[in-house]
Amino acid sequence: MDTEIRHIGILIFDEVEVLDFAGPYEVFSQTRLSAGVESRHSIASAPFTVFTIARTDAPVKARGGLSINPDYSFSSCPAIDLLLVPGGMGTRAILEDDDSLAWIKQLGDNAKLVTSVCTGALVLARLGYLKNKKATTHWSALEMLRAMDDSIDVQAEQRFIDDGVITSAGVSAGIDMSLAVVEKLHGLDVATDTARFMEYRWKK
Amino acid sequence: MDTEIRHIGILIFDEVEVLDFAGPYEVFSQTRLSAGVESRHSIASAPFTVFTIARTDAPVKARGGLSINPDYSFSSCPAIDLLLVPGGMGTRAILEDDDSLAWIKQLGDNAKLVTSVCTGALVLARLGYLKNKKATTHWSALEMLRAMDDSIDVQAEQRFIDDGVITSAGVSAGIDMSLAVVEKLHGLDVATDTARFMEYRWKK
Numbered sequence: 001m002d003t004e005i006r007h008i009g010i011l012i013f014d015e016v017e018v019l020d021f022a023g024p025y026e027v028f029s030q031t032r033l034s035a036g037v038e039s040r041h042s043i044a045s046a047p048f049t050v051f052t053i054a055r056t057d058a059p060v061k062a063r064g065g066l067s068i069n070p071d072y073s074f075s076s077c078p079a080i081d082l083l084l085v086p087g088g089m090g091t092r093a094i095l096e097d098d099d100s101l102a103w104i105k106q107l108g109d110n111a112k113l114v115t116s117v118c119t120g121a122l123v124l125a126r127l128g129y130l131k132n133k134k135a136t137t138h139w140s141a142l143e144m145l146r147a148m149d150d151s152i153d154v155q156a157e158q159r160f161i162d163d164g165v166i167t168s169a170g171v172s173a174g175i176d177m178s179l180a181v182v183e184k185l186h187g188l189d190v191a192t193d194t195a196r197f198m199e200y201r202w203k204k
Numbered sequence: 205m206d207t208e209i210r211h212i213g214i215l216i217f218d219e220v221e222v223l224d225f226a227g228p229y230e231v232f233s234q235t236r237l238s239a240g241v242e243s244r245h246s247i248a249s250a251p252f253t254v255f256t257i258a259r260t261d262a263p264v265k266a267r268g269g270l271s272i273n274p275d276y277s278f279s280s281c282p283a284i285d286l287l288l289v290p291g292g293m294g295t296r297a298i299l300e301d302d303d304s305l306a307w308i309k310q311l312g313d314n315a316k317l318v319t320s321v322c323t324g325a326l327v328l329a330r331l332g333y334l335k336n337k338k339a340t341t342h343w344s345a346l347e348m349l350r351a352m353d354d355s356i357d358v359q360a361e362q363r364f365i366d367d368g369v370i371t372s373a374g375v376s377a378g379i380d381m382s383l384a385v386v387e388k389l390h391g392l393d394v395a396t397d398t399a400r401f402m403e404y405r406w407k408k
Contacts, residue, residue: 022226029268065231170403
């Protein structure tokens with residue numbers, strides 16, 4: 001197990017889908033190597049630190065208007081081990097923004113693991129991370145993903161796909177993907193305990 | 205069906221559990237009376253407006269450090285139809301804060317529907333909203349809820365309980381409760397379409 005992945009960097013941007021980033025944020029920030037509820041009262045057995053990253057330090061307005069202050073901007077961000085790119089209508093603007101794309105590529109190239117939720121997969125496709133790989137996205141964007149890079153083996157009807165780069169289906173599927181990452185890194189017991197804390201019906 | 209519930213007020217506070225408020229936020233802000241994905245590109249058929257409410261206008265630091273700018277403070281908040289009180293460790297401070305309790309009571313008394321997620325039920329119990337009612341909370345807080353008011357008929361093993369006031373189990377169960385509210389107000393098709401957009405495995 002790779003216990004070296006500690007710093008989880010979650011990208012946020014205007015019109016990011018709320019649950020796309022908040023579900024994984026919940027999973028990674030509440031994972032504890034010691035089971036139960038008491039262990040969640042401190043970070044003593046927390047294997048991850050989680051932070052949000054945006055283009056600048058300015059507040060980000062997610063879908064529905066939720067206003068979030070990013071922990072870091074692209075230029076102030078410390079080294080991360082896992083990059084998570086969520087989806088939402090805001091991905092369309094990122095696909096047109098060469099400056100953001102270059103920064104996200106730099107973050108991804110320096111991370112040990114690159115992941116996406118929902119239409120975040122479109123951003124990964126644009127950056128070439130999904131070339132010749134199996135991948136998935138929100139059900140409404142499967143065709144768009146295929147059209148962006150025909151070397152991608154686009155999979156429907158799956159909660160997430162781990163083909164080196166990990167992509168997940170829409171919105172709530174990011175929770176399943178994040179729990180799978182916890183399982184991969186820290187074992188089934190730790191992932192199951194996290195799902196139980198969240199009362200999330202996992203693997204059912 | 206009561207189509208008069210439009211304004212959804214979601215309480216946030218320091219150490220609020222992220223998914224407790226973000227799950228319902230996602231559900232209510234992405235509900236559309238017209239099915240599909242295109243309808244989510246505008247608010248034309250959105251039956252709800254959703255906003256966050258905090259003690260003051262200052263940023264709120266949720267569990268794990270997520271920083272949110274509330275839409276309104278207690279004193280600037282417009283009339284709401286549905287009050288949602290999420291849980292998290294921060295509920296303990298609210299239970300000791302008479303000023304916040306008085307404001308939350310005023311919001312609840314003026315709302316058509318009062319709801320909670322997770323340990324938000326402890327706040328509702330303290331305010332008397334659960335007297336002689338069936339209710340639930342996070343599995344780790346069931347005993348605490350019983351101890352706060354022995355007239356409450358505390359239910360375990362349920363995702364949510366609708367006994368006039370609606371309480372839900374822990375963290376992710378707030379998503380099920382919110383979808384049930386959508387169903388109650390706008391019918392099963394609208395709720396199912398919202399769950400499908402979110403790729404949430406609802407009622408399975």
